[in-house]
Amino acid sequence: MPHSTIMSILRKRLNDFKEVLSSDDIDMTNLRRLCFRGIPDEGGLRSLCWKLLLSYLPLAKVSWSETLRRKRELYKTFIDDLIVMPGEGNNDGERVDVTLHDHPLNLNPDSKWQTYFKDNEVLLQIDKDVRRLCPDISFFQQGTEYPCKAIVNVSGHKRLHHRVQHTVLRSANVERKGLGITKQIAVSVRKAAEDYAPLAEGGEAHWEVLERILFIYAKLNPGQGYVQGMNEIVGPIYHAFACDPDQTWREHAEADTFFCFTNLMGEIRDFFIKSLDEAEFGINSMMNKLTAQVKSNDHEIWLRLHQQELCPQYYSFRWLTLLLSQEFPLPDVMRIWDSLFADENRFCFLIHICCAMILLLRDQLLAGDFATNVKLLQNFPYMDIQIVLSKAAALAGKSLNSP
Template sequence: MSIVSRFFSYFVVFSNDYFSSCACIPDESNLRPTCWRLLLNCLPPERKGWSAFLSSHRKLYDDLVQEFVVHWETCTNEEGSNTADHPLSAEPTSPWCQYFKDNEVLLQINKDVRRLRPEMSFFQRATDYPCKIMTENGAVPLSDRVRAIILPEEHLKTNRSGANSLVEVMRKSNDEQYPILPFGQEAHWQVVERILFIYSKLNPGVKYVQGMNEIVGPIYYVFASDANVEWRKHAEADSYFCFQNLMSEIIDNFIKTLDRSTVGIERQMNQLYALLHRVDPALYDFMANVQELRPQYFAFRCSVSSLSSSLGIFNILDVICLWDTLIADPCRFSMLLYVALAMLVYERCSYLFQLTVLTVFFITD
């Protein structure tokens, strides 16, 4: 046991003073998974309450998987005589009606989680601890549900020459990049997909917004890499609740109707532009006047990207170190605008700066 780990073991109650010391956690101490659970309110401060707290929350997550994934698959596979339960039924109370609405959200989640951390192989590898509720009930991963959606629909796309091409080509390329695993196995990205889908079901007002995958990704990576096997087994459930707690603090940024409010994303992005004007007037002039870029079109992506490695500026280890500081901050994400500001200034001298802004910040799908 390292000196840091030994020191950690003496804590009975974790106070705010302890939390403030988590701003830079030594990698070799293996304290990060526990610290993040504490900081994101997925563990109570009193150590004696950990076991009961974790057991109840992990049981609750199993119930959520049963209700929103396993149960729905069972409902749609059952052969019943009820007209409302027919796939072609127009009844709003039909399970199939909700099923097709869910598929619209699931398609976007699936697309984003497949692209999660492409520079590293972790998310493409099979987890050692696939979800027991899924395997025990013979349920297939949500990605199989997406694959079943795309092929039968046989959507056609028309290119500039007028020729038609099947979306199946795109599906095939995805399958080649992420091989289909045998039944009972699942890749880490499929676990993240399930976390985000369940979150969307429990938060119908928000559902899923692009960028959430970049937030849950580092949390799951840290928990699924825990040296403590007993805790690593429950990386999915613990990641879900940490993600849910974190989203409760920043959810206003993802609600479109609040964009122009005092708590909305546009106000914060305008604050970023004001900071940029003060720190780097030349860069501000280039972006605001020459390029006529409005901050809400790129700054939120920039802020979210500072929590990830999607821009290539930070590798995953840098991102995790940054997260240590952000989530240990008593004001939580008050410094996030300054991180985004630093990213803009850092890129100003790059030959690819204009290309980065135009392609990474604007071209989304």
């Protein structure tokens, strides 16, 4: 396609988005239609559209300012109230005498110190996960322009990494599915210290921001807590918001990410709760729907996998639970999520994408034995994401092309 034609299409798409987003009341039907076909990278459109698609911003633009002010102030309150050090001081700034009130050896379940130690067990897992997020890009190890103000004002005690010791983080094999190869990244002691070390006082790396978001989420959702893999869900959302070209949006990326992540987890929380595996939207139900769709679209592939006893649990558990965030490089993940967030039945479309991935490997799967096919599906080869999404849209009876 000639470059001039491509530019003409892009200009039209940008104008279409501008027209929808300039209305006093956002037409969600039109916005979903546009976003389903992919949100342009220009102008912070993805950041704004995701806030709307994830029900963070109301459709009436007149309400945006008040909604954002209230939500961002609420998030600041969460930081102040939930990230505390027992014995640090009371609200008047006076130090608490632990001998009279509470102390680290107090076994009372209501002890603030007992809560602190339990929180640190959760924090240790969060810390390890966010430090190794997307190791094939440097973004999350870079410093944010807008470190948490509480860090500067309260001697840095809101920096959660201070609370855990990294006795485990000596070496690691970090797997990231990108560019068609499972990348094995050997992390030596020196490399771990250089790449994942916190920044100096007064500064924060992006992974530290994610650590705080996930910790606060776990504190506010004790019935679910933190489950490994949530870092892969929050990462792309934060990346989109923290890279917004508009400084006024970028400055509040942390708070905005927290609420969008919380809203998204409200929809996919069943994936992360083992007791709900058999629920309508539990992970086993989703895998069964995927198997049924493969069977109805290509009986020969289904039969091959069935005869090899290659269960969907071997590969699609991660696909579905993490919304394909580990199967593709980050730019492709964000493009996939444009369609997932825009589709009213978005988790049906997730199954369509997973089915398309299997069907597009038809020849290799029919020719491979069990071991070969397991490896193929667990390490999905590089493929133009538009081919995958076009196939998925066809299965869903939709189109990715402009009308």
